[in-house]
Structure formats: structure tokens, C-alpha cells
Amino acid sequence: MTIPRLLAFFILMISCNLYFSQDVTIKDDKVLLNGKQILKTEKISLAQYSFFSMKNDDEILLYKYMDNETPSYVSDDYFILNFLTEKVKVESKDLGKVSNFMNSRKGMEKIIRWLLKERVINQDGELNPDRLAIFKEKYDENLTSRTLR
Template sequence: MTTKKLLIFSLLVLSFNLYFTQKIEIKNDKVLLDEKPILKAEKINMNQYSFYNLKNDDEILLYKGFDNETPQYINDDYYVLNFLTEKIKIESNDFSQIASFMNSKKSMEKLIKWLLKEKVLTLEGELNPDRVAIFKEKYDQNITERTIR
């Protein structure tokens, strides 16, 4: 009897998770949340994206990937999230939240989904300054300060 209740509970939790999952898509230089535009996206190159506020076209986020001048050695790669309007920069080598095997568009979609989940971005595409600061505390690895050149 308990196994049956556990199975029902698990299916219920899974169905709620699937129901509340938000669809993020970058299409025609727009970030769409459940098919509603929330940001403008600009792919500068394979390792750099800019995201803009739709209301006033301010650049709010710049993503840059770095190979640390060793293209064949990926263990020292890192990325920078520069929240421009908040003047906060985050450096990390943990690609687990955004990795999407050589597909920069899918990686950026995962990045936006992560920022929404962490409440750094609102559902309207605005930055939440308090959550940006918390995000920095949680994920910033301060790589350039630790790197000897």
C-alpha cells in the first residue's frame, strides 16, 4: 500500500513540475518565455552574447566565454556574466548549468532559464538587483583574481 502511495505522489510531483516548466526559446533575436518576448538577444560570436531590455533597449547582460588562451585544453575554460546595469561581474568555470554541447543558442536558453529559476531575471525580463547580488555570492569564482599571468 505504501509503494502505491509513493508512486502516486511521485507522479503528482512530476506532473506539477512538467506543468510549471517554462519554455525558453531564442528566436529572431528575441528571448521568448512561453512564446512571449522578454529580452532582445544578440549573438556577437560563438563565445559572446548580449541581452537587452525590451522597454528601453539597454544592454543588461553580457555573456563571454574564455578558453584562457589554451584552446586545446578545456579544463581551464571559464565564462563571465556581466550584469551591466548592476555593475556586477560573475566568473565561473562550472558550465553544468549552461552546457549544451557546442550549441551556443541552446546554452544561452539554458542560461536564461537558470537566471529565471534563481529569480535574477523577472518574468518580464527585468533584473532583480537583490537576487543578482545573491547570485554573485553563490556562483562567482573570481577566476581572474586567482590566475597568475
């Protein structure tokens, strides 16, 4: 590829990424999507967050970070996304999807962007049960049932 074609391709990729990206921020216990509040949130601890529906204040999602009782050994760590109203739990070791260098608020923003991208949560903050089932099939590693205690 010549340099102008490579540059044009690079600019096209960046513009597509910016076009499809959504501005998700968490501020004052509110989840904002492009400035509009779609969910309420509560930070329980550094390793736990709850997300609530705007319609009826139901807790729809509980995020937990599990260190498997081995804080100094991170290779066995995982996270749980518990969709409480749908009674669906997703456990995964893919910490790249949620971690953001110990900044839990930024990590939660990353989770909401991920759920929006996968269409598990729509633009109004409502869960889509059909997309949630697909999300579970794609990402759930079912770690608890495979762990001996």
C-alpha cells in the same frame, strides 16, 4: 517502498517539474518566455552573447565563454555573466549551468531559465538587483583575480 508508491512519487516529481518549468526560446534575436518577448539578444560569436532590455535597448547582460587560451584543455574553462547595467560580474567554472553540446542558442536558453529560476530576471525581463547580489554570492568564483598571467 512499494512499486505503486514509487510510481506515484515519480509522477508527482515529473508533474511538479513540468508545472514550474518555463518555456524559454530564442528565435530571431528575441528571447521569448511562454511566447511573450522579454529580451532582445545578439549573437556576437559562438562564445559571446548580448541581451538587451525591451524598455530602453540597454545591454543588460553579456555572456562570454573563456577557454583561458588553452582550447584543447577544457578543465580551466569558465564563463562570465557580466550584468552591465548593475556593474556586477559573475565568473564560474560550473559549465553544466550553461553548456548544451556546442549549441549556443540552447545554452543561452538554459542561462535565461537559470536566471528566471533564481529570480535575477523577472517575467518581464527586468533585473532584480537584490536577487542579483544573492546570485553573485552563490555562484561567483572570482576566477580572474586568482589567475596568474
